[in-house]
Amino acid sequence: MEPSRYRCGMEAAVDLIAGKWKLLILYHLGRERLRFAALRRVLGDVSEKVLAEQLKALVADGLVRRIDFRTVPPHVEYELTEFGHDFCKSFAAVCEWGDRNMDRVARISAARVREDTRGGRKREAGA
Amino acid sequence: MEPSRYRCGMEAAVDLIAGKWKLLILYHLGRERLRFAALRRVLGDVSEKVLAEQLKALVADGLVRRIDFRTVPPHVEYELTEFGHDFCKSFAAVCEWGDRNMDRVARISAARVREDTRGGRKREAGA
DNA sequence: TCTAGTACATACAAAAATGTAAGTGTAAAC
DNA sequence: GTTTACACTTACATTTTTGTATGTACTAGA
Numbered sequence: 001m002e003p004s005r006y007r008c009g010m011e012a013a014v015d016l017i018a019g020k021w022k023l024l025i026l027y028h029l030g031r032e033r034l035r036f037a038a039l040r041r042v043l044g045d046v047s048e049k050v051l052a053e054q055l056k057a058l059v060a061d062g063l064v065r066r067i068d069f070r071t072v073p074p075h076v077e078y079e080l081t082e083f084g085h086d087f088c089k090s091f092a093a094v095c096e097w098g099d100r101n102m103d104r105v106a107r108i109s110a111a112r113v114r115e116d117t118r119g120g121r122k123r124e125a126g127a
Numbered sequence: 128m129e130p131s132r133y134r135c136g137m138e139a140a141v142d143l144i145a146g147k148w149k150l151l152i153l154y155h156l157g158r159e160r161l162r163f164a165a166l167r168r169v170l171g172d173v174s175e176k177v178l179a180e181q182l183k184a185l186v187a188d189g190l191v192r193r194i195d196f197r198t199v200p201p202h203v204e205y206e207l208t209e210f211g212h213d214f215c216k217s218f219a220a221v222c223e224w225g226d227r228n229m230d231r232v233a234r235i236s237a238a239r240v241r242e243d244t245r246g247g248r249k250r251e252a253g254a
Numbered sequence: 255t256c257t258a259g260t261a262c263a264t265a266c267a268a269a270a271a272t273g274t275a276a277g278t279g280t281a282a283a284c
Numbered sequence: 285g286t287t288t289a290c291a292c293t294t295a296c297a298t299t300t301t302t303g304t305a306t307g308t309a310c311t312a313g314a
Contacts, residue, residue, distance in 0.1 A: 005233060006225070006232070006233065007169075007171060008154070008225070009221075009222045009223060009224065009225025009227070009228075009229055010150060010151055010154045010218070010221065010222045010225055011151065011225070012225040012226075012228065012229045012232040012233070013150075013222070013224065013225040013232075014147055014150050014151060015232060015236055016235070018147055020141060020145050023137060023140075023141050024137055024138065024141060027135065027137045042134075044134060060238075060239065061235050061239070062235060083231075086224070087224060087228075089220075090220040090223070090224035091137070091220075091221060092220070093217040093219070093220055094137065094140050094217045094218060095135065095136045095137045095140070096136060096217070097136065097213070097217035098133070098136025098137055098138070098139040098140040099135070099136035099139075100136070101136075101139065101214075102132075102133055102136055102139045104210075105133070105139040105140075105142060106132060106133065108143070108188050108189060109142055111187075112187065112188070
């Protein structure tokens with residue numbers, strides 16, 4: 001009944017950060033402890049539903065800790081666990097790379113959109 | 128008409144590796160130049176369609192180079208560009224982290240599946 | 255001749271991720 | 285007393301991603 005063993009560490013890491021928000025969430029929580037609404041603001045355009053789901057998953061995976069002040073109206077903060085911090089640190093170089101190459105990546109991204117906009121040309125080879 | 132600017136380098140990086148295969152593809156190509164079928168084998172269970180799509184995107188993004196020997200039957204090899212290599216290097220620490228924590232992550236992943244199978248129960252502990 | 259292998263493309267189906275809109279209960283600010 | 289804010293949840297719709305099956309043009313090997 002052994003679950004899937006990864007072929008390399010990268011597969012394990014990818015398993016934890018799948019999706020387009022988790023890495024960003026970890027990144028921001030790595031810098032400061034944040035409340036739900038504050039986290040949403042720094043992320044830009046996540047819906048509440050998606051953010052709640054992602055956070056729940058990160059908490060379940062042991063990367064993030066949820067701190068509930070049990071007040072009303074609610075006050076909840078999120079922070080990284082030790083495990084989460086350790087993981088997050090391994091992404092420091094990625095973040096720096098992104099900072100250095102931001103403009104280039106933005107151009108790549110923009111070019112991608114342009115490709116999509118023009119109709120993709122398709123060639124009919126045979127009948 | 129400036130396209131969206133990223134708020135941080137991490138967003139830019141995420142934009143390039145979105146999906147669950149690209150990071151793995153970059154990782155493997157970072158170690159050796161590979162043919163399509165060989166890459167598929169090291170990745171494990173990608174379908175040809177998906178791999179072809181991902182590779183096309185990576186090539187379009189300038190991270191991977193496609194080398195076509197123009198023979199028949201076809202012989203094509205894929206390798207990282209300089210840009211791709213540079214990016215890939217920034218993930219070295221992530222990979223190492225994954226290697227060190229592989230077992231723990233495997234357990235987390237397994238627990239996730241079990242949760243899904245049984246009815247999910249929720250309990251929270253205060254601060 | 256039949257099979258297997260190469261590197262894909264294409265039509266289609268299914269699954270997963272994401273988004274939208276509304277609701278919940280309370281309380282402080284206006 | 286109405287609005288705003290908090291941290292969500294739920295139902296639902298849409299988008300994106302992933303997978304399946306098949307076809308292509310060709311050749312080397314059995």
